[in-house]
Amino acid sequence: MRTGRRRGKTIIFVFLAPAILFYTVFFVYPAADAFRVSTWRWKGVSFENVEHVGLANFREALNDKWVKLAFTNNILIMIGGGALLLALALFLAVVLTREGFRGASFFKTIIFSPYAISSVGIALLWGFIYDPRFGLLNEFLRAIGLEALAKPWMARRETAWPALILVIVWSAVGFFMMLFIAGIQGIPSDYYGAARVDGANEWQLFRHVTIPLLREVLTIAIVYWMIAALRVFGIIWAMTRGGPAHVTQTVTTYFYHLSLYGESRIFRMGYGTSIAVLLFLVILILSIVYLRLTRREAIEY
Amino acid sequence: MKGKSIKTWIFVLVVASLVVAGCAPKPAATPTPTKAPEVAPTPTEAPPAKEVVDVIHFYSVGAGKQPLFAEWIEEFEKENPDIEVKITWGGTEVMTITRARLAAGDDPDVITHNAATIASFAQEGILMKLDDYYDKEMNWEGDKKWFDTFIPGAMKLAYIEDGKYGPGYYGIPYETYIYAIFYNKKIFRDLNLEIPKTWSKFLDVCQKIKDAGIEPLSADGNVPYYNDLWFTKLAARILGWEKFYDTALNKPGTSWVDEPGFLEAAKKVKELRDRGFLMEGYEGSGWPAAQIAWVNGETAMIFMATWLPSEIRDQTPEDFEMGIFLFPMVEGGKGDPTMVEFKYNGFCIPKGAKNPDGAIKFVRFWTNKKNMTEMAAAGPAPAATLGIEMPDSVADQTPILEKAQTVIGFHLFVQRDAPEWMDMVERPLDDQLFFGQISPEEFIEELQKAHDEYWETH
Numbered sequence: 001m002r003t004g005r006r007r008g009k010t011i012i013f014v015f016l017a018p019a020i021l022f023y024t025v026f027f028v029y030p031a032a033d034a035f036r037v038s039t040w041r042w043k044g045v046s047f048e049n050v051e052h053v054g055l056a057n058f059r060e061a062l063n064d065k066w067v068k069l070a071f072t073n074n075i076l077i078m079i080g081g082g083a084l085l086l087a088l089a090l091f092l093a094v095v096l097t098r099e100g101f102r103g104a105s106f107f108k109t110i111i112f113s114p115y116a117i118s119s120v121g122i123a124l125l126w127g128f129i130y131d132p133r134f135g136l137l138n139e140f141l142r143a144i145g146l147e148a149l150a151k152p153w154m155a156r157r158e159t160a161w162p163a164l165i166l167v168i169v170w171s172a173v174g175f176f177m178m179l180f181i182a183g184i185q186g187i188p189s190d191y192y193g194a195a196r197v198d199g200a201n202e203w204q205l206f207r208h209v210t211i212p213l214l215r216e217v218l219t220i221a222i223v224y225w226m227i228a229a230l231r232v233f234g235i236i237w238a239m240t241r242g243g244p245a246h247v248t249q250t251v252t253t254y255f256y257h258l259s260l261y262g263e264s265r266i267f268r269m270g271y272g273t274s275i276a277v278l279l280f281l282v283i284l285i286l287s288i289v290y291l292r293l294t295r296r297e298a299i300e301y
Numbered sequence: 302m303k304g305k306s307i308k309t310w311i312f313v314l315v316v317a318s319l320v321v322a323g324c325a326p327k328p329a330a331t332p333t334p335t336k337a338p339e340v341a342p343t344p345t346e347a348p349p350a351k352e353v354v355d356v357i358h359f360y361s362v363g364a365g366k367q368p369l370f371a372e373w374i375e376e377f378e379k380e381n382p383d384i385e386v387k388i389t390w391g392g393t394e395v396m397t398i399t400r401a402r403l404a405a406g407d408d409p410d411v412i413t414h415n416a417a418t419i420a421s422f423a424q425e426g427i428l429m430k431l432d433d434y435y436d437k438e439m440n441w442e443g444d445k446k447w448f449d450t451f452i453p454g455a456m457k458l459a460y461i462e463d464g465k466y467g468p469g470y471y472g473i474p475y476e477t478y479i480y481a482i483f484y485n486k487k488i489f490r491d492l493n494l495e496i497p498k499t500w501s502k503f504l505d506v507c508q509k510i511k512d513a514g515i516e517p518l519s520a521d522g523n524v525p526y527y528n529d530l531w532f533t534k535l536a537a538r539i540l541g542w543e544k545f546y547d548t549a550l551n552k553p554g555t556s557w558v559d560e561p562g563f564l565e566a567a568k569k570v571k572e573l574r575d576r577g578f579l580m581e582g583y584e585g586s587g588w589p590a591a592q593i594a595w596v597n598g599e600t601a602m603i604f605m606a607t608w609l610p611s612e613i614r615d616q617t618p619e620d621f622e623m624g625i626f627l628f629p630m631v632e633g634g635k636g637d638p639t640m641v642e643f644k645y646n647g648f649c650i651p652k653g654a655k656n657p658d659g660a661i662k663f664v665r666f667w668t669n670k671k672n673m674t675e676m677a678a679a680g681p682a683p684a685a686t687l688g689i690e691m692p693d694s695v696a697d698q699t700p701i702l703e704k705a706q707t708v709i710g711f712h713l714f715v716q717r718d719a720p721e722w723m724d725m726v727e728r729p730l731d732d733q734l735f736f737g738q739i740s741p742e743e744f745i746e747e748l749q750k751a752h753d754e755y756w757e758t759h
């Protein structure tokens with residue numbers, strides 16, 4: 001038996017080895033190397049010009065008002081965007097899994113489709129919608145007599161963030177909806193039947209059957225969203241480049257701006273990398289803490 | 302159990318052999334026996350290996366003048382059959398591609414970029430000095446020294462005082478740009494407007510255009526380095542560009558708050574907005590909407606670099622007439638009224654280039670008279686070489702440059718020498734001023750504060 005288990009482990013190792021090797025060389029090693037680069041003052045071009053500065057980049061990042069603003073913006077996406085996103089995704093999942101709902105497949109496809117569009121495509125589309133002069137949104141507001149509400153949406157932090165969060169939610173809701181649908185479809189219908197017999201209404205079914213039995217899926221969804229919200233880059237960069245006046249910078253767009261963005265010409269690779277390392281640590285700690293807090297016995301059906 | 306063990310090992314061996322076979326180099330083909338020829342074949346020598354010139358260009362395929370440039374490369378290879386040009390069209394990823402290759406020690410032979418980036422590469426020690434080539438090389442036509450074919454202002458920028466390998470020429474310009482105010486000639490003609498030479502006349506022109514029901518000025522609020530053209534140019538006209546530069550770089554005895562000229566410049570920026578001269582919704586407008594609005598006749602003027610005609614070439618109606626004029630002088634200002642900001646796009650050669658001689662040959666071909674003439678016409682783009690007819694749209698660039706007593710780099714050289722300051726200190730506050738979110742007084746105060754904080758840690 002022991003020999004059998006060892007043999008099994010050998011086979012597993014042999015099959016996994018090429019993938020592990022590839023992943024280690026092309027993902028783990030560069031990521032680990034970021035810790036080294038984060039202790040350099042370096043423009044990211046010539047290795048002759050590397051200056052070792054220890055933790056100075058981290059000290060600067062912790063005192064950098066733009067880093068603080070960027071993290072605040074990420075938290076805004078995480079909490080504000082997350083609340084809207086998860087509530088909407090759950091609502092859509094519950095509606096589309098109702099028995100007898102006609103056209104459920106059609107609606108699932110339509111709602112999921114933005115998730116398949118690239119960030120640049122989404123940014124172009126919504127850039128046109130939000131354009132202050134000829135955009136769909138302002139033209140619609142003018143057409144229904146609400147011209148006073150038509151504004152340059154991307155010009156101020158107060159309007160740019162709701163506009164951006166709407167785009168992010170629109171692009172991601174389909175994915176989370178499908179996640180919840182899969183979870184809901186895994187709940188045996190007997191539970192709903194029994195609850196109905198006991199006189200439960202729709203809201204009570206949702207609160208006392210669906211939510212508890214969906215807890216693990218919800219946990220996964222929240223962790224996934226937290227990480228996604230902290231890592232968001234494409235839509236923000238394509239729509240605003242972090243502007244105006246850096247008010248829509250997220251952590252990823254900010255360190256990209258500092259280290260790689262040709263137009264700014266700042267090219268502080270070492271400093272930008274230190275911010276990326278801080279982000280990694282924040283994601284790691286948040287994920288561990290959240291998973292620890294929500295760890296409970298799995299509900300067995 | 303034993304049978305299972307054998308099967309397991311067969312499995313492992315099969316997988317391992319597949320992996321090894323996949324990784325192993327292709328074995329040489331086994332020669333198949335052929336019928337002996339009647340006549341012994343004449344032994345042929347393998348064709349000599351072509352010399353490679355490895356070029357990174359910052360256009361993407363299909364963008365702007367790229368198809369024309371691709372034709373030039375084909376022509377060059379035809380004229381020089383022993384040379385192969387390995388071209389990478391980098392587009393928006395050009396800096397990532399370039400920096401990755403330089404960091405990996407895989408230097409190309411030619412890098413294309415703008416003057417400021419070439420200057421920073423020179424300062425970092427990435428580039429070779431080109432003085433020797435400029436001293437000895439003739440132009441492609443062979444009738445003039447190659448160095449003497451370039452516009453002096455362009456060569457002035459190509460000369461880097463603080464290059465890592467000493468002061469010298471590190472760049473090879475091929476197209477040149479200035480910042481100017483583009484105007485719709487038809488609107489000016491219809492309203493009988495003259496080109497304004499002073500700020501107050503400029504405001505009068507804006508007012509007349511507005512009274513005629515046309516929006517005077519286009520602007521895309523999502524481009525900070527276009528937004529801050531107004532404040533920086535006004536400051537340069539009022540105080541002289543050196544004052545702005547010295548203050549930005551925190552030279553002793555300088556101050557934003559204590560120099561009233563900066564507040565005056567900020568107030569003039571506010572005036573543009575307060576008087577409704579900027580197009581509606583400019584704060585939230587995304588590039589290139591402002592350019593499109595201008596070329597569609599919705600606005601009369603746009604403050605832009607002379608690459609504008611080539612950027613909007615495909616959207617420009619055939620009968621659209623455009624002209625340029627220099628940013629007006631502010632009455633009583635100390636700055637040189639002829640001062641113009643100038644930039645080139647061009648080439649540089651990394652010090653690790655494997656074929657620098659081939660690279661020079663390539664760029665000498667690139668900057669020949671025929672190519673520069675074609676580029677000027679088709680771009681349309683102002684060439685960096687002398688004697689090339691300017692495209693109509695920017696025909697005034699040459700007289701502007703000829704009259705200029707001061708020719709400096711874009712964004713008053715501050716973009717080149719303190720890019721982080723400009724990007725993280727001045728521009729965020731300038732956006733707020735430009736959008737009317739803070740007053741000129743608040744702008745100057747906040748600018749001083751942010752400036753002091755920045756220089757404490759940099």
